[in-house]
Amino acid sequence: MEKRLMTFPQILVENAKSYGDRKTAIREKDYGIWQSYTWKDYLEQVRDFALGLASLGFKRDDRMAIIGDNRPQLYWGLAACQCLGGIPVPLYQDAIHKELHYILDHSECRFALAEDQEQTDKLMGLKKEVPRLEYVIYDDPRGLKKYRYDWLIAFTDVQEMGRKFAKENPNYFMDEVNKGQVDDLSIIVYTSGTTGNPKGVMLTHRNIVTTGKNAIEMEGLREDEEVMAYLPMAWIGDHIFSYCETFVAGFTVNCPEDTSTVMHDMREVGPTYLFAPPRIWENILTQVMIKMEDAARIKQKMFHFFLNVASRVEKLRMAHNPVPLGQKILYQLGKFLVYGPLVDNLGMRDVRIAYTAGEAIGPEIFEFFRSLGINLKQVYGMTESSAVVSIQKDGDIDPETVGTPLPELDIEISDMGEVMYKSPGVFQGYYKNPEATKETLEDGWVHSGDAGYLTKHGHLKIIDRAKDVSRLTDGTMFAPKYIENKLKFCPFIKEAVAHGKDMDFVATFIDIDYGAVGNWAERRHIAYTSYTDLAQKPEVYELIYNEINRVNKSLSQDEQLKGAQIRRFLLLHKELNPDDGEITRTRKVRRKFVAEKYANLIDALYTGKDSVDVEATFTYEDGRSTTMRANLKIRDAETF
């Protein structure tokens, strides 16, 4: 059983040999039809492209940037790059000029693979500023017909060059693949840091393949899994699930037609193995709740009744308590009437394993999906650990923890309460950044930056970012993200920022969910003109006020956090936006930045004022800008 550890290209060659034309490796919906590629096709596509790169002068250790939505061509490009001993550098497709400039320059990419005209345009704009970038290769030729540069080449043209090259150098491809060592770097993943410039996490084939293998073993993943590739390729999670694990386990990856059709495509595919960051689970929940508000009254009644049943049953199941017969029967009835159809509608009927990762998930959101019968589990990890540190095991799920450590992974808690780990998946360091490496990596141990501890059942519990956990003036523990997640369970709240460090009490900014609240307002004939206007409606304040009280009630049940209830809140005049630097691209709040930018608002929250003036400048696409003034109300919440 124990096979020699191989590099990704070597695994690909093996898969093509053992599965050949019998098994689909990757599917893509194009022109409304699912197009399948077997493992043999996969290898051929990768080989042609790799040899095309070789004929363009691609050498070992060359870096290639990859930017775009999840397309088979981009995964092939990534594999092709590794076949030649190169190092792929995947980039976020919505990254702005400045970020791209930094990463392209820092990683010294000679080649770039772009999905379409949009991404190509960005790279073209950067080419003058980043002279090392020699070739830009694009997949979708739409709109690029008029661009004529000798450094801009179509993906298929590169493959054509590759086929020519293969005739003259028949052994070149396999020679290069065999030259690869498992301890060679396989990828550099730039992390969207909450502070400073992104850092390039260097990972080897051994790091990623071993982590993937261990996860597959722990979770019992099979070669007949179906997975959707719809999260950014630049996120280590996608790299593990849609690339590493599909190679190692041999299952099928499905690329959606378009980012806007993911939910629909998912219904068609029926994935068995699913991963999504909390944001997406939240979104799905919000969608379900909105749709239910539009449903007939009897359906609403039925939905809420059986949701309560499911919630009670799930609580018992998670606590390993027996479920009374009456509840069991009701649950089965609910499954027939509500949960089954709902889960099917979400395209999750066949899901055996679903993960949430990337950030802590609100306990209520988590419980909602589990109670419907979806095997949703939390995964904890980070880029530095090749994505996975711990996973909740089937049948051993404590919603307050992130599960048990992966095989071959050791966890220790530092004196400061920080989680540290060591495993074969631990990264090699930050690219060209020895200071940051020294701070994070110590004798093979990674400082996770998260505060947490191991429970007596051996589960890892994460409280918050180590640097974010603080205390109120009276000494009560204040974990902002914990509170924010509780707030965000409400479908009307999109984002929340809790303040309280060295303060007398906790106060929050709330960002309403424009879609959900807008819908709510329309139904009640509340007219509004804009986000700002809607957010300041007294009815909306009342709506959020009730939600805050609900959160406070739930906080009051925790002995430790009882004192950290929300006393005051205000609704922001604009949505927090990565373009304005308030949250990261993965939607983590940048606390320091927000605290500085909105210092006057925070001040107003703590000085007892009942409203505050705010001024914001918007720049339109045509360069004009307007200044908007608004008066934000501040309200007190009830505490328990």
Next chain:
Amino acid sequence: MNEKKEPLLRAEDITITFGGLMALNHVNLEIYPGEIMAIIGPNGAGKTTLLNIINGFYKADKGRIFFEGKELDKKMKPNRIAALGIARTFQNLALFRGMPTLGNIMIGRTMKMHSNIFSQALYWRMSEKEEIEHREAVEYIIDFLQIENIRKTPASMLPYGLQKRVELARALVAEPKLLLLDEPMAGMNLEEKEDIARFVLDANEELGYTIALIEHDMGVVMDICDRMVVLDFGNKIAEGTPDEIKSNPKVIKAYLGTAGG
């Protein structure tokens, strides 16, 4: 660059009056293959009237129209003219409201269907092959206009900007030799306008369509068209490249406002 080519469409001396109003006064117009031509002018200048005459909704009192060198018979019905390869969209939306996007676009292929209603009902041989062929063409345009996510949404549920896009899709699948667009960007916000401008450019560059469009937004039009014709009270007052039009004093007076403002 186009001057030496034979025009795809030539309208000669077009004149039409509605009651006492002279809507078009001896207007001449050429559209060359492969170009984007814009017809601009203030409200009531006769732009839409001109399109209506080209595709046979109105009969001109005077004047002749040549398409691909052949004169169009005055008695020709709009559907016959469409069959020749002249497609258009309308200033006001003309979609089937209850029909999904896919069906609405499929209608654009009607001209190209050969099997009759009976064999279609049986979905047999010719019809099956034909259906697949048409669906492929439709899917290509759906991909082209990036409307995959609304394939199954009824037209009436779509926001205005997307309805306009579906209408454009329906005109494109007809694979016309000449595409007439009547204010494709009317009532849109800047982002929607830029999207449509991009699609119009791509349709011209990638798919090789010859396009004549009416548009009010001068900024967008100047950026995308090769040539412009300016109408004012039924008279053609100028013709040329966007740069020539920009500096033409007659145009500035009639349309763009006073020079130097």
